[in-house]
Amino acid sequence: MDWAQAFWLAVVQGLTEFLPISSSAHLILLPRLLGWPDQGLAFDVAVHVGTLAAVLWFFRASLVPLVRDTLASARRRAPVGESRLGWAVVIGSVPLVLGGALLKGPAETVFRxxxxxxxxxxxxxxLLWVAARCGRGGHDEHAIGLRDALIIGAAQVLAIIPGTSRSGITMTAGLFLGLEATAAARFSFLLSIPAITLAGIWKGAQLTAGEVAVAWGPFTVGALVAAVSAYLCIRAFLALLARIGMTPFVVYRLLLGALLLVLL
Incomplete structure (x- = not known):
């Protein structure tokens, strides 16, 4: 892998990890269009570390009280401060763990x-377009109950199918459940923290099980570039979403899907 490939794949990963447009589809399409070799598992781990760092940094001010209050709630067995949202993130992450274990085989074969x-x-x-048009709106992420969190988490399991988009399907479920678009996006990004962490651990375990040479220079650049592009993407997306809505991303997905059908 050369430096240019590492840079541009990291930019694409950072942008598409959090937009509702599917990072996996882009990471398959770009190398084919440009004639690049497969980037390999080690690079996937590197850019996942970058995107995780980005979302942690973006939510740094709210994550400390969120984690603190959730832990306090577990000890006291009663709601504490931000614990409702914290428990929603925890409960919403459970289906992905179970779904990942059950669908590991198809995820690595037929789904690809x-x-x-x-x-x-x-x-x-x-489906995202339907949710944006038909969703009731009016609620923010702090109104998410455990039932809604479980539904959004179950929807997140579908992201095991490449092309679904983890952020896209969780935002879709949130919109159907009555969340405002920006609230659905914020909850999706919070859910991404355990999701990306688990994906990184899984891929890291696969990596350490084999003997794969690591090109530390390009991989370090990939992680840093993915972190910067992902942070800027989160910030811009949340700032613009109330004005532009989901329609531009729906149109983009339709065009991308058609292009994939033609090229692949």
């Missing part, structure tokens, strides 16, 4: 077929 990725990009894009 190009046609599956393309149709998932299109189909879940249409």
């Amino acid at each position: 077929a190009p046609e599956v990725i393309a149709w998932a990009t299109i189909g879940f894009g249409v």
Whole structure:
């Protein structure tokens, strides 16, 4: 892997990890368009570390009280401050752990077929548009109950299918449950912290199980670039979402899915 490939793949990963447009579809499409070799598992781990750092930094001011109050709530067995939202993140992460264990085989085989990725990009894009049009709105992420968190978490399991988009499907579920678009996005980003952490651990375990040479220079650049691009993406997306809505991302997904069907 050369420096240019590491840089541009990290930019794409950082941007698409949090936008509702599917990072996996882009990371498959870009190397094919440019004739690059597969970036490999080690690079995937590096850019996941970068995107995790970005979301942790963005929410740094609210994460400390969120974690503190959730731990205090567990000790006292009663709500404490921000613990309602903290428990929603915890409960919303459970289905992904179970789903990942049950669907590990298909996730590494049939779900990675190009046609599956393309149709998932299109189909879940249409579902996002329906949710944006039909969602009731009016609630923020602090109103999420455990039932709603479980539903959003169950929807997140579908992101095991490449092309679905983890952020896209969780925002879709949040919109259907009556969250405002920005609230659905913020909760999706909070859910990404355990999701990206678990994905990094899983891929890291796969990496250490094999003998893979690590190109530390390009991989370090990849992690740093992914962190910066992901942070800027989160900040810009939350600032613009109330004005632009989900329609531009739906249109983009439809075009991307069609392009994947033509090329792959």
